Amino acid sequence: MTYQPTIGLEIHVELKTATKMFCGCLNEPDEKKPNFNVCPVCLGHPGTLPTINKKAVEAVLKLGLALNGNPSTGGSKFDRKNYFYPDLPKGYQISQYDKPLISGGELKGIKIRRVHLEEDTARLLHGGVSAGTEQSSSFADFNRAGVPLMELVTEPDIKNGKEAVAFARELQLILRYLGISDADMEKGHMRIEANVSVSKDSELGTKVEVKNLNSFRAAEEAIDYEIKRQTGVLEKREKVVQETRGWNENKKITVSQRIKEEAHDYRYFPEPDLPVLNLGEFRLEEIKAEIPELPEQIRTRFSKEYGLSPEQAEILVVDRRLAEYFEESASELFSEISEDENKFKNIQLLFNYLASDLKGLLNEKCLDIGDLKISPENFSDLVVLIIKGELSSRLAKDILREMAESGLDPRRIIAEKNLSQISDEKIIEQAVAEVIAQNNKAVEDYRNGKESAAQFLVGQSMKKSGGRADPRKIREILNRLLSS
Numbered sequence: 505m506t507y508q509p510t511i512g513l514e515i516h517v518e519l520k521t522a523t524k525m526f527c528g529c530l531n532e533p534d535e536k537k538p539n540f541n542v543c544p545v546c547l548g549h550p551g552t553l554p555t556i557n558k559k560a561v562e563a564v565l566k567l568g569l570a571l572n573g574n575p576s577t578g579g580s581k582f583d584r585k586n587y588f589y590p591d592l593p594k595g596y597q598i599s600q601y602d603k604p605l606i607s608g609g610e611l612k613g614i615k616i617r618r619v620h621l622e623e624d625t626a627r628l629l630h631g632g633v634s635a636g637t638e639q640s641s642s643f644a645d646f647n648r649a650g651v652p653l654m655e656l657v658t659e660p661d662i663k664n665g666k667e668a669v670a671f672a673r674e675l676q677l678i679l680r681y682l683g684i685s686d687a688d689m690e691k692g693h694m695r696i697e698a699n700v701s702v703s704k705d706s707e708l709g710t711k712v713e714v715k716n717l718n719s720f721r722a723a724e725e726a727i728d729y730e731i732k733r734q735t736g737v738l739e740k741r742e743k744v745v746q747e748t749r750g751w752n753e754n755k756k757i758t759v760s761q762r763i764k765e766e767a768h769d770y771r772y773f774p775e776p777d778l779p780v781l782n783l784g785e786f787r788l789e790e791i792k793a794e795i796p797e798l799p800e801q802i803r804t805r806f807s808k809e810y811g812l813s814p815e816q817a818e819i820l821v822v823d824r825r826l827a828e829y830f831e832e833s834a835s836e837l838f839s840e841i842s843e844d845e846n847k848f849k850n851i852q853l854l855f856n857y858l859a860s861d862l863k864g865l866l867n868e869k870c871l872d873i874g875d876l877k878i879s880p881e882n883f884s885d886l887v888v889l890i891i892k893g894e895l896s897s898r899l900a901k902d903i904l905r906e907m908a909e910s911g912l913d914p915r916r917i918i919a920e921k922n923l924s925q926i927s928d929e930k931i932i933e934q935a936v937a938e939v940i941a942q943n944n945k946a947v948e949d950y951r952n953g954k955e956s957a958a959q960f961l962v963g964q965s966m967k968k969s970g971g972r973a974d975p976r977k978i979r980e981i982l983n984r985l986l987s988s
Contacts (some may be wrong), residue, residue, distance in 0.1 A: 526554030548594035568606030873879030
């Protein structure tokens with residue numbers, strides 16, 4: 505019998521604001537000193553009153569509008585979500601229940617149910633032994649308590665782990681393009697929870713929530729494992745238990761944690777210390793105008809304008825600054841060489857040097873594109889020199905490395921180090937003739953049609969010219985001399 509899996513995601517994202525959600529404490533995710541960025545409000549002291557972080561509200565509205573969601577027209581309000589746990593200093597969490605900031609929307613064909621705003625909890629640290637005892641201890645760091653936390657809930661439109669991860673990756677990109685979160689999963693800025701059910705007909709099966717998904721790989725593996733586990737339960741004619749399960753990374757299995765709570769278990773009620781938000785007062789048209797070109801729009805445009813393949817466009821899109829660097833370089837290229845002259849061929853050369861050689865230098869030096877000393881204009885100049893035949897590919901790689909060290913433009917480096925390409929055919933012919941005379945075996949193999957021999961002779965000729973000869977010219981002369 506075929507079973508149908510149904511998955512919905514709940515994705516929590518820490519927003520990149522200067523201060524926390526309901527107080528003036530700094531929002532510093534990298535703060536190492538425990539319980540440093542705290543105050544009576546985020547520690548839940550009696551008698552303190554929260555105030556709403558307007559920037560956090562605007563960030564959620566910006567994401568909602570980018571995803572074609574609908575801001576709440578009847579007013580959006582905050583609610584108290586009541587539960588008792590050591591990471592919750594007040595004994596309740598200020599969240600949103602029936603009137604979220606955003607309803608609806610869509611991303612990668614998956615419908616979005618809601619996007620709402622709440623406060624994050626403290627971070628619990630487990631391990632270590634208490635002084636004078638044999639028992640392990642847990643510690644609470646409240647630096648994170650009260651940090652603005654956005655929660656996005658999808659409809660149950662997802663069918664497997666791969667689809668879930670594709671959605672989450674695209675959301676991560678959009679958050680970064682909007683500048684509202686770094687969405688770094690390793691640092692806990694973005695956390696994924698999956699609601700998984702399996703059924704054999706059109707009715708949804710029993711929902712199981714899977715937590716502790718702190719990487720895209722973990723999310724895909726946990727979802728697919730849970731589908732397999734629930735299918736096995738149903739095939740034995742047993743019932744799936746509605747519960748919360750955690751992902752065990754070492755064993756690659758989900759494990760039961762607790763019986764799943766329902767909304768009524770949290771005893772939601774309106775937060776009495778915060779006003780209802782009239783979203784009409786939040787300059788929605790201005791916020792919408794601030795939304796930049798988003799990843800999917802850039803993919804489409806790069807394909808149309810530059811002839812890039814989907815795979816090539818993706819290499820650029822995943823890093824917004826790299827995409828911007830490419831575009832600036834392409835613009836400089838077209839200012840030197842007409843777009844009508846082999847446009848796509850020239851762009852391919854530019855892309856190849858950027859995606860292989862330039863990115864290789866960045867990886868080697870553990871830098872990102874913002875730390876690069878090579879300006880888009882100078883990078884484009886290097887490619888122009890190659891296109892015009894003034895610089896060999898071999899020399900270009902060396903000059904690019906020098907540019908990364910010094911920040912100088914390529915023409916100046918060529919002039920200072922006398923690296924210009926040899927154009928005198930007599931000098932090239934002399935170098936080739938010497939290589940032929942010194943490599944009788946390779947010459948014989950070349951005449952027998954071995955391509956490897958031809959490549960060897962060209963390489964040796966390049967070496968003899970100090971890398972300054974055009975390899976195409978070398979091959980022409982090699983063919984002429986060995987066929988005469």
